[in-house]
Amino acid sequence: xxxxxxxxxxxxxxxxxxxxxxxxxxxxxxxxxxxxxxxxxxxxxxxxxxxxxxxxxxxxxxxxxxxxxxxxxxxxxxxxxxxxxxxxxxxxxxxxxxxxxx
Numbered sequence: 001x002x003x004x005x006x007x008x009x010x011x012x013x014x015x016x017x018x019x020x021x022x023x024x025x026x027x028x029x030x031x032x033x034x035x036x037x038x039x040x041x042x043x044x045x046x047x048x049x050x051x052x053x054x055x056x057x058x059x060x061x062x063x064x065x066x067x068x069x070x071x072x073x074x075x076x077x078x079x080x081x082x083x084x085x086x087x088x089x090x091x092x093x094x095x096x097x098x099x100x101x102x
Contacts, residue, residue: 032045039086044054044071047091054097060089 018030037046037053043065047054057065061082064070079086 037075037090037093039076039090040074042071042077043073046075050097052092052097056093057089060084060092083096
């Protein structure tokens with residue numbers, strides 16, 4: 001089964017699915033959040049700069065993020081291999097890191 005078929009609510013974000021819905025975060029103006037991660041960044045660089053990203057990516061279905069090949073893949077390439085939307089992952093990961101001051 002493809003993981004995105006697990007969404008029962010089409011409006012549910014990845015962050016909501018994996019970490020619950022936080023009403024306070026919805027009230028924040030997300031335009032003020034600086035993008036920490038971009039889709040063209042290498043997975044290895046993301047994990048080195050933001051260790052919390054490893055857990056987040058694994059919970060999103062990227063269980064092989066520590067293999068040597070993934071360290072040299074961009075986030076977009078890694079998402080494509082797993083059938084995941086890279087823009088959605090990037091946005092959710094940036095929100096997650098901002099909430100955890102990572």
